[in-house]
Amino acid sequence: MNATIDKLKGNWNIVKGKLKQEYxxxxxxxxxxxxxxxxxxxxxxxxxxxxxxxxxxRFIDSL
Structure with a gap:
């Protein structure tokens, strides 16, 4: 879970865009x-x- 949290904290705008593309x-x-x-x-x-x-x-961690 820590990798996921780090992704959310550090790159939220990128992660958000990728999540919207995927879902x-x-x-x-x-x-x-x-x-x-x-x-x-x-x-x-x-x-x-x-x-x-x-x-x-897994999806977030793969970004």
């Missing part, structure tokens, strides 16, 4: 990032996309 149904509201609330963000993405958290983390 077109995500909105800016879905992708609102607040430091310290990474699990909440991943949960919102998971609910909206139907993907497992582990799959979302």
């Amino acid at each position: 077109a149904n995500l909105t800016d509201d879905d992708l609102t990032y607040t430091e310290g609330q990474e699990d909440e963000l991943l949960g919102r993405i998971q609910r909206k996309t139907g993907k497992a958290k582990s799959e979302i983390k």
